[in-house]
Amino acid sequence: MKIGIMGAGAIARVMARTILALNRPDIELYAIASRSKDRADVFAFEFNVPKSYGSYTQLVCDENVDLVYIATPHSEHYANTILCIDHKKAALVEKAFTANHEQALDLIHRARKANVLITEAIWTRYMPSRALIAKALEDGLIGKVKAINANLCYPIDKKERVIKPELAGGALLDIGIYPLNFALMFFGHEIKHLEGFCVKHTTGVDFIDNIAIEFSDGKTASLYANACVASDRMGYIYGSEGYIAVTNINNPEKIEVFNKDHERVSEIKIPKQVTGYEYQLIECKDCLDRDLIECPSMTHKQTLEVMQIMDNLRRIYGVTYPFENK
Numbered sequence: 223m224k225i226g227i228m229g230a231g232a233i234a235r236v237m238a239r240t241i242l243a244l245n246r247p248d249i250e251l252y253a254i255a256s257r258s259k260d261r262a263d264v265f266a267f268e269f270n271v272p273k274s275y276g277s278y279t280q281l282v283c284d285e286n287v288d289l290v291y292i293a294t295p296h297s298e299h300y301a302n303t304i305l306c307i308d309h310k311k312a313a314l315v316e317k318a319f320t321a322n323h324e325q326a327l328d329l330i331h332r333a334r335k336a337n338v339l340i341t342e343a344i345w346t347r348y349m350p351s352r353a354l355i356a357k358a359l360e361d362g363l364i365g366k367v368k369a370i371n372a373n374l375c376y377p378i379d380k381k382e383r384v385i386k387p388e389l390a391g392g393a394l395l396d397i398g399i400y401p402l403n404f405a406l407m408f409f410g411h412e413i414k415h416l417e418g419f420c421v422k423h424t425t426g427v428d429f430i431d432n433i434a435i436e437f438s439d440g441k442t443a444s445l446y447a448n449a450c451v452a453s454d455r456m457g458y459i460y461g462s463e464g465y466i467a468v469t470n471i472n473n474p475e476k477i478e479v480f481n482k483d484h485e486r487v488s489e490i491k492i493p494k495q496v497t498g499y500e501y502q503l504i505e506c507k508d509c510l511d512r513d514l515i516e517c518p519s520m521t522h523k524q525t526l527e528v529m530q531i532m533d534n535l536r537r538i539y540g541v542t543y544p545f546e547n548k
């Protein structure tokens with residue numbers, strides 16, 4: 223699978239390092255495309271990428287590219303993915319999949335019509351830690367499962383793409399999406415009641431997010447994201463007999479099981495990984511081999527439901543992006 227990266231920014235570099243370190247002959251870093259040929263050339267030199275393009279269109283016109291990894295700001299994902307679909311290129315689209323549900327729905331309709339794989343690069347959904355936690359819950363390690371509490375905070379208030387409304391910035395789409403997915407991955411998507419409260423940046427985007435969910439089966443989730451501070455990134459799943467503590471919900475480092483007397487009863491070992499970003503690539507390769515147009519770890523339906531929940535939260539917050547008001 224020859225990968226072409228769209229956008230030569232921060233996460234693109236992490237992905238390039240991942241592909242190189244993965245060192246699989248069947249998963250190759252083949253091309254980089256930037257809006258600037260100079261930036262593409264610098265990137266290509268840095269990671270020894272065979273092809274370097276000064277426009278995204280040139281990348282999707284390269285007949286050797288099998289998968290485009292879209293690593294641009296949220297506001298751009300919609301147009302970038304259309305470009306891929308129109309050129310019959312499979313796309314792994316960074317989270318948030320799009321700026322809103324309407325864009326996501328349109329992309330999925332287009333991809334299905336064109337029979338092209340598109341999927342959201344919400345890396346935590348593809349990781350082995352997800353199945354390990356789900357199994358611990360199924361096995362009854364903490365009794366009857368009742369509630370989740372999770373947070374993810376980074377001091378990212380100087381990043382343009384995070385503070386600018388026109389780039390669909392804000393804490394929710396950038397980091398709040400992780401505690402949200404953490405809760406939905408383990409409790410499902412059937413929501414009975416959703417509440418939210420945010421503090422806004424001076425630019426108008428949400429910057430400190432508090433989210434409360436009551437699921438249809440009575441389980442609950444309290445989620446927090448803050449784009450001005452660093453936090454412990456803990457995720458807790460509480461049950462009638464104890465709780466599971468996940469250290470770093472953004473890339474799980476430790477999964478511990480405690481009983482209701484707060485004694486640690488076990489630790490669930492996480493397999494050694496490259497960076498954690500490799501699993502979504504491996505699943506894309508598998509999907510392409512099997513002619514699938516969506517990834518089982520993050521189905522189109524699940525992506526759409528996450529986008530809908532985030533739209534609903536933004537409605538509660540009173541946050542819209544300028545291009546949505548036209």
Ligand SMILES: NC(=O)C1=CN([C@@H]2O[C@H](COP(=O)(O)OP(=O)(O)OC[C@H]3O[C@@H](n4cnc5c(N)ncnc54)[C@H](OP(=O)(O)O)[C@@H]3O)[C@@H](O)[C@H]2O)C=CC1
Pocket residue numbers: 228229230231232233234255256257258261262293294295296298316317318343345383389395396
């Ligand atoms: N999974 C994860 O752990 C992470 C995911 N992300 C996600 O990755 C995406 C990119 O984030 P990140 O790499 O931090 O962002 P950066 O700002 O570092 O890079 C984004 C790149 O997108 C390109 N781009 C295209 N259009 C625009 C535009 N209008 N304004 C600015 N840049 C543009 C630029 O590349 P060029 O000019 O070369 O074309 C730019 O370098 C986001 O969706 C974000 O949520 C980010 C960090 C971690």
Ligand SMILES: O=C1CO[C@H](CO)[C@@H](O)[C@@H]1O
Pocket residue numbers: 376378396397472
């Ligand atoms: O997905 C992400 C995880 O962590 C980052 C902090 O560096 C975020 O900004 C980002 O978008």
